[in-house]
Amino acid sequence: MFEEIDDFDEAFKRLLDEVLEFDISNPFEDVEKVLCIEPHPDDCAIGPGGTIKKLTDRGIEVVYLCLTDGSMGTTDESVSAHELALIRRKEEEESAKMLGVDRILWLDHRDTELEYTPEVRNEIVKIIRAEKPGAVLVPDPWLPYEAHPDHRRAGYLGVDAVAFSQLPNVARSDLYAGLKPHQVDVLGFYYTAKPNYFVDITDVMELKLRAIRAHKSQFTDEVWEKWEPFLRTVGLFYGKKAGVKYAEGLRFFPALFLHITPFAELV
Secondary structure (H helix, E strand, O other): HHHOOOOOHHHHHHHHHHHHHOOOOOOOOOEEEEEEOOOOOOOOOOOOHHHHHHHEEEEEEEOOOOEEOOOOOOOOOOHHHHHHHHHHHHHHHHHHHHOOEEEEEEEEOOOOOOOOOHHHHHHHHHHHHOOOOEEEEEOOOOOOOOHEEEEHHHHHHHHHHOOOOOOOOOHHHHHHHOOOOOOOOOOEOOOOOOOEEEEHHHHHHHHHHHHHHOOOOOHHHHHHHHHHHHHHHHHHHHHHOOOOEEEEEEOOOOOOHHHHOOOOHHO
């Protein structure tokens, strides 16, 4: 069939529609559980918080996987790293409940020191195999100018774990623990500059902001004076692209396009 095609645009369209059956219009259609991977406690709320609320309202289970302990996120010299980590756990629990999330998994790597290693990747692989999510959300590691290494590495670790969780010889010891390989059908990137899917969050924007503000150690009154306008501007940025007031933007790819694909950005 494809040997008769001599035009890339036609081949690309047929590859997406007929071979890969990639439908960007409703990526969560057949998903029953979503695993949202976050570098710090608050990123699932700040990034796809409105989307998460929409999903849980539909009866889709959302589970958070927080990779670090959040212990460095303060300018208050009177608060120790251990104290802050405990505070942030409580704040995350409160915030998550506001968005309909009941379960939070923690890897507790040290904030600002998340390592991009096979060992950390395999920790995430194990969780994917145990939870068996239909979709995984991760920070876009290719976000231009992202300065925080935890964010970049969380994205790379998440992508790697999704790619390798289906391979039985990766972390083969999982098999002996009764954890079978698992293929994730949907991988989405949040904190992305190149969204190809939008969720209208106009009706839940105020709730999203309250869920973010529940992280009181991060968003004092002084900090919130800058962050609330910033967060609303981000919502308006995606909203302008989506033709609504406030939106969240995500980016989805066919799994095949996450490897050796020169035209993945065209999706």
